[in-house]
Amino acid sequence: MPDGPGGAHGRGLPVERLTVLYDARCALCLHLRQWLVNQRQLVPLDLVPAASEEARRRFPGLDHAGTLDEITVVGDRGQVYRSTAAWIVCLWALAEHRPRAHWLTTPAGRPFARATVLAAAKYRSLTAPPCGGPGGEGGCTVPGAGG
16 A cells, blocks of 8 residues: 555655546546545545546656556556556545555455456446547547547
């Protein structure tokens, strides 16, 4: 966890703020965004649409197409969390869910965390609008994504 020994990725620096990149075209993602906003946060969460102009401005070196494929969270010290780790770090940032986040990193909890993320990805794949034109050309249109 980011507050564990050595901090995230062994940098020794605590996480003070996290940016959650979410798919603004996805109903589940929008629901989870609102849920996160309504939780008491121990670590402030900035919620930014994935692949948007704002995301590109904040994180120019990030694979923005990849952020539309899986939840991505970026720490204020440059840490990048994807998929299961991203969801766990979101829970870790919340007052009521930090103990659960710690449990999800244990051998007993990790399979549950992974299954939850896979189930959400499956639901999202069935409900999110397809990207691009025929054959997938053209990429996704994201609110505020300037090209």
